[in-house]
Amino acid sequence: MILRRVEELRALVRGWKREGAVVGLVPTMGALHEGHLSLVQAAKAGADRVIVTIFVNPRQFNNAADLAKYPRTEEADAALLAPLGVDAVFVPEPDEVYPPGYASEVTVGGVALPLEGALRPGHFAGVATVVTKLFGMTLADRAWFGEKDWQQLQVIRRMVTDLNLPVDVQGVPTLRDPDGLAMSSRNARLSAAARAKAPALHLWMTRMAAGATVAQAEAGLLAAGFERVEYLEFHDAETLGPPIPGHPQRLLAAAWLEGVRLIDNIAA
Ligand SMILES: Nc1ncnc2c1ncn2[C@@H]1O[C@H](COP(=O)(O)OP(=O)(O)OP(=O)(O)O)[C@@H](O)[C@H]1O
Numbered sequence: 001m002i003l004r005r006v007e008e009l010r011a012l013v014r015g016w017k018r019e020g021a022v023v024g025l026v027p028t029m030g031a032l033h034e035g036h037l038s039l040v041q042a043a044k045a046g047a048d049r050v051i052v053t054i055f056v057n058p059r060q061f062n063n064a065a066d067l068a069k070y071p072r073t074e075e076a077d078a079a080l081l082a083p084l085g086v087d088a089v090f091v092p093e094p095d096e097v098y099p100p101g102y103a104s105e106v107t108v109g110g111v112a113l114p115l116e117g118a119l120r121p122g123h124f125a126g127v128a129t130v131v132t133k134l135f136g137m138t139l140a141d142r143a144w145f146g147e148k149d150w151q152q153l154q155v156i157r158r159m160v161t162d163l164n165l166p167v168d169v170q171g172v173p174t175l176r177d178p179d180g181l182a183m184s185s186r187n188a189r190l191s192a193a194a195r196a197k198a199p200a201l202h203l204w205m206t207r208m209a210a211g212a213t214v215a216q217a218e219a220g221l222l223a224a225g226f227e228r229v230e231y232l233e234f235h236d237a238e239t240l241g242p243p244i245p246g247h248p249q250r251l252l253a254a255a256w257l258e259g260v261r262l263i264d265n266i267a268a
């Protein structure tokens with residue numbers, strides 16, 4: 001069932017809650033692929049009712065061209081969700097989410113500052129704001145996010161803790177194509193030639209986790225056809241600060257291939 005208005009969604013969810021249902025949420029920006037579907041499957045297993053939201057949130061795009069080019073495939077998305085037994089698909093227009101007079105923003109410090117936070121100014125404020133609103137709109141008890149956006153997952157966990165939001169946040173491991181490339185909606189923008197080069201990112205990350213230097217990995221990526229490496233860095237897995245001996249670490253990367261910005265991360 002596709003819903004476009006907050007009030008219809010909340011009326012539906014209030015009915016579920018009266019029956020004692022645990023309500024699950026999978027927020028997405030659409031252009032769904034198997035990575036998203038793995039979040040939906042996890043939600044189906046962990047909640048009585050599942051809402052998938054599809055909203056290309058303008059406030060989290062720091063780059064107007066990126067927003068304009070973001071793939072929008074609502075019919076194909078609905079067809080992918082149909083067999084999964086999702087209870088509601090919420091697809092609001094921007095005005096429904098940010099009506100005239102809208103004036104609030106949620107910002108997160110610390111974990112949101114380095115990496116994507118530094119390179120995409122305003123991005124995490126946009127994400128934190130819309131995720132808080134989606135929690136409020138859907139009245140979700142539990143929400144699923146992908147580890148593919150590792151820093152985003154840590155930012156949302158921090159925000160939920162800091163603001164005492166009554167939502168249980170669940171992370172789902174990154175789903176990859178057989179050649180190692182993390183599935184992502186933006187992969188659809190790669191030409192066949194660039195798609196063939198893209199797995200070098202994950203390959204060099206696994207080599208770095210096994211001891212290759214960052215200089216070797218950067219040179220390897222440029223030789224493989226990447227235009228630019230934005231970051232390729234080890235961080236504390238939870239705080240995204242510098243690595244702390246004895247704490248879990250994460251290797252995170254962002255790199256440009258044929259004008260498409262790819263991100264990835266692995267345990268390290
Ligand atoms: N390969 C993947 N494996 C697991 N979860 C994923 C994967 N790709 C995306 N997700 C998760 O799906 C949710 C919605 O993500 P989004 O709609 O931005 O898709 P995306 O493929 O990450 O697109 P983008 O190209 O914007 O990175 C997020 O929680 C994201 O982390």
Ligand SMILES: CC(C)(CO)[C@@H](O)C(=O)[O-]
Nearest residue numbers: 027028029057127130149
């Ligand atoms: C969580 C999210 C749906 C918020 O717009 C988005 O950042 C995404 O798709 O990862």
Ligand code: BAL
Nearest residue numbers: 029060061123149152
């Ligand atoms: N998947 C993260 C959302 C974004 O890139 O804007």
